[in-house]
Amino acid sequence: MHALRSLSIANLRSFLRDRPALFWTLAFPILFIILFGTIFSGGGNPNYDVGWVDQDGTPAAAQVRTAFERTGLLTLHDGNLAEEQDAMRHGTISAIVVAPKGLGDALAAAQGGGVSGSVQLGLYTDPTRSTASATLLQIANGVATGLNLALSGRPPVVTIENQSLQTEQLSTVSYFVPSILAMALMQLGIFAAIPLVQQREKLILKRLNATPLPRWTLVVSNIAVRLVIAAVQTALLVAIGVWVLGVQLSGDWLRILAVVGIGAVTFVSIGYVIASFARTEEAANGMTSIVQFPLMFLSGIFFPLEIMPSWLRSVATFMPLTYLGDALRQVMVGGTPFVPLWADMAILGGWLVACLAISARFFRWQ
Template sequence: MSKPYNHTKATLALAKASFRSIMRSPSAVVFTLAFPLIFILVFGFLGGGGIKVDVAVSPGSDLENPVINALEHHSVVHLLIDKDPQEIKRGLEKGTIDAVITVQKNKAGIPAYLANVQYTSASIDKGSIFKSVMSSLLYTLNTQNTEPAIAKLQESTIQGRIYRTIDFILPGQLGFSLLSTGVFGTAFVFFGLRQNLVIKRFFATPVRRSSIVFGEGLARIGFALLGAVFIILVGHFFFHFTLIHGIVTVLNMLLLSVIGLIVFMGFGFVVSGIAKSESTIPPISNIITLPQFLLSGTFFSIDAFPSWLQPISRALPLTYLNDAMRKVAFEGAGLWDVKQQILIMVIWGIGIYAVAVKVFKWE
């Protein structure tokens, strides 16, 4: 009596073969490892990133005064108003808030206002930028008015965790790596398998269609996780990328990577289904990946974008993956703490796979 066909072994065999194929693909290595690594090296050595200085306004401050009004119109400063005191404290300690300013009317009358600014050692570079901004702003205000002085500045610094440029850049590059792997890799592979009649030959065997999909998916996930570990370790050991809880943080980031990659593979299935030829895959894939690469907070904080553009940025799945990665890595959040970001990615996944089922072609 013959043994029943083992679909698990078939799936694993397909995954192994696909993984070998990916490892031999120059484009897969470039998009998954080399391309993100280049950006990490550039920003790691040179710094930068175009991030605005986030300044919280202390509750109870007088908001109708020249200092606050001038800061609201400053191109570098991003004011955070109506923040809870405990939230401000946590933000200063973690470096997600660069400074807090309190502006009150001076009971003595002259100067008219007293501005108290607290900086954080967690964000030294941006604190220095804000010091320069405040010095220039107060000089301008005080010299343009008839009073001897309209405002006086008092400064202090609290201790906090250092927030480096790499802490912002690396999660974005990791997210982009997963996006590229999921969309381009999946689209090219399944289109090629269909065009070369490989899938048709599979149908002559007992292999299930689900085994083909799961096998390819496992291979992509395995390769992407290797790439993610490599990127995280390079960032941590060479550029001091923050991993608050060590190996636990790494594992959480890898789980987020799996969720993100599964969602992005859905886009790849859609592209492979609607593409008429191999030459049409890159432009269609770029329509999906390029807006997310530019608008999902990969290089710049979404808060730095124009107000009309921010809702578009916050609608993209890569935005939520990047946000969850940063919260887990730097703030020490657990997966339950980023459940909102995960839920939105899952909703995106359900929607895109519903489309994929409609457009995907096996032959």
Template sequence: MNGFRQFKQMFLTQLRMTYREKQAWFWGIFFPVILMVIFMSIFSDNSDNDFNVNVALVNEHPNETSEMLYQQISHIPVMEIQTGEPVTREEAEEMVADQEVNAAIVLPESDDDTSLLLIVNKEDEQGIVTQALTGMLNEFVHQANLFAAGAEPIYEIEYEAITSGDTEFSYTDFLLTGMIALSIAQGGIFGMVDLVDMRRKGLIKRLRMTPADMNLFGFSDMVMRLIFSVVQIILLSLIGVFIFGANLFINFAGLIVVFLLGAISFNAIGYFFSSFSKTTEAFMGIANIVNFLMMFLSGVFFPVETMPDWLQPVSNVLPLTYFVEGLRETMIYETSIFNAELWTGIGIMVLWGAVTFMLGSWLYKRQSIVATR
């Protein structure tokens, strides 16, 4: 019972310390909530809408070919004619320059003319909308060529989308799980800043000189941070589901395993940073750099597959990448705990935690030996 009373007192002390630590609350709770609300407010309203392209059509010299093409282009579902009717070349160029439309299409000026002119804004030349519009027009011209040649299409593409739940997934679902993973990782890393302050003030050294069990001290700190992470995952899930309409299809066994091992691993990484940081400023500087890299390279906001090929190998070694994937698999896709790919990601993440914990423990022990000499 003495051990339990000691653990209880240490746990309450850790809880009070965390409650007073403003940086841990900001990075662990408020920053992820603010970031998630901003991104979801920007993307949630448009993520589920149909893709549309606003264009201006130029048909200054109507003829049989241009009229036929005009009718066909007008019936492309994703293409919206801005003015509802053709405009002059000058008006179209002005609309493109002012970004009132995504592009302008100049129709053939005679029956013998066989080309369509696409006018785009130079600033948006490499944009997604421009690339999509170019692809659509290329397909349109290809089909028109087949029709003119009298060729019958032989092959076609069929499309089917499947999901493990009853509702289609959206960017909101993707972002929610990414932000949950990011917030837990930040809570684990930035939450260890109090160890730096305790060591700087000599509190850890004094604690070692008391009958207090240092193992219980570490265990109480870990339990407190796991509870803190549970608050994070519940709060962000409630905001995502009830305010932004996110969908969650949770495999609870898999989620618990990923959550526990992920939270412990990022606590270990924060523990490692605290072992060689002389001041809280130094700790926050290192933690912020690592957090910045992981935030944008670990698939929190956008899929890793969409990143440049030379950057993807960097993403594939970061622990947050696998934590994000693990939470996404168990919270959206209901992936079973017996899934081999899930455990591969968990293994890489745990390896990060184990290595950094051993290095941190060695550095703390080394500093303790040096201090007693």
């Protein structure tokens, strides 16, 4: 036990004194999460800049303008059509709403009980920005429906009450905190290959082999060190998520730590597989990149699997990181399961066993 403890301390010291390793495992995920947090926070609701072209000029048109503003989703910029179209082409506004001449008259006629022809509000949107355009069309429809209802003088019969199915609302940021933790654990584990290959290349493993130190001590100490770093990463990312980005976390620490632990060990075992086949440090560096980038971008940790094209989704179902991200989202923020938690754990466990078997067969100490 004495040997295991001092070897683990030695490995941890080596890690802490290696500035690049420290940056990639601790600072990089933090920078990442702060960047994502800043991009995707902003109150949770989108806000669109929209041009308002009043060709009518009546007080009734001004009331319609107020109705649009009251949605709270739009910031209106007044101008004539040519100006606003110009602004839209320059990208400073997302859409234009045109109140046509005769809008006031039509509304007044309808309010007086008379029947008038319908009036059309113009809406210019940019089809290349499909999400924004669809949202804006919905907002405009909502406002028009509200106006029509008010004019009919009857209370609405059917309304929609929006309730979240999740116990805790999963905002974009809450989606990213477990994702970035999963990414950090993946990198931590895969990068375990680098010091291993270094130690083999520098004949440190051979030198250790000339002492009575059992080989399992080396493996256990490597994993122990990675678990300690994983715990530190988790604490840092969770702290930033909760206190800086305001993510609501479930308090289920035991399950969170269990998933973090299994995830870390699984990816360390992938690191061992890389170290089994990489002969030089350069080769190990290359192989970690080859493994980590597809994992990062094809695993659905940054984009929900539901919005992926189906071929990408089938690729993602083969990625172990998909299941670590899924499990962490479930235990940390109550995310909708892609597969049940036990299935996530079973799939990660399968990767672990397979990788350990491959490493046991192919890993060379000298």
